[in-house]
């Protein structure tokens with residue numbers, strides 16, 4: 673299957689993105705790659721829920737994303753999404769009112785780079801972190817707002833531990849993963865195949881990683897999928913996209929495995 677969408681793109685509305693990460697530049701990329709759907713999923717903490725949890729989320733309000741205009745491009749569907757956060761107390765930083773206005777919502781459970789999201793002590797303890805990732809996945813799936821969650825962004829990829837995450841992931845059993853993914857299937861929440869989660873691994877050996885086992889298990893459970901490069905810099909787009917193509921082939925993803933939003 674050829675990948676025809678990418679719904680995890682960060683534009684300059686995310687403070688961590690490069691200046692060149694403009695919607696227009698992504699449209700040019702989409703044309704070259706033959707994508708028919710792209711989605712901007714900038715970071716959000718909706719102040720209708722509570723004040724921003726830290727400096728990173730300060731100013732990353734839902735209204736700001738929703739009021740930004742979307743360019744048009746012939747033959748390409750352009751969606752306004754967001755990447756929503758779950759704080760360490762289980763508070764989801766997105767109100768129902770705002771969630772309804774986005775075309776789709778990506779939610780993450782694994783931003784271990786923020787101590788307000790995953791405690792610094794937990795981050796340093798692989799065993800506790802593995803448990804916490806599972807518990808937080810479950811919190812999202814069981815959340816009162818779960819019906820607004822389109823997909824879990826970079827599942828089980830602890831961003832603050834990007835150099836040693838296999839050490840964390842091997843502690844999560846297949847059985848536990850199956851329980852969690854079965855719950856996601858039941859709640860109609862898709863799983864994002866995220867290129868950034870594999871970016872530190874050589875392309876040729878991604879299938880040997882613990883991260884790949886996670887996705888294999890999701891596929892076996894019948895999860896629906898969306899693709900996302902999680903690109904913050906158009907310069908690295910080609911490299912990120914090559915990981916998605918490899919994952920699509922290795923996991924034997926077909927149109928039937930895709931979330932309805934991106935079909």
Ligand SMILES: [Zn+2]
Pocket residue numbers: 755780783825826
């Ligand atoms: Zn993220």
Ligand SMILES: [Zn+2]
Pocket residue numbers: 680682755902
């Ligand atoms: Zn992201």
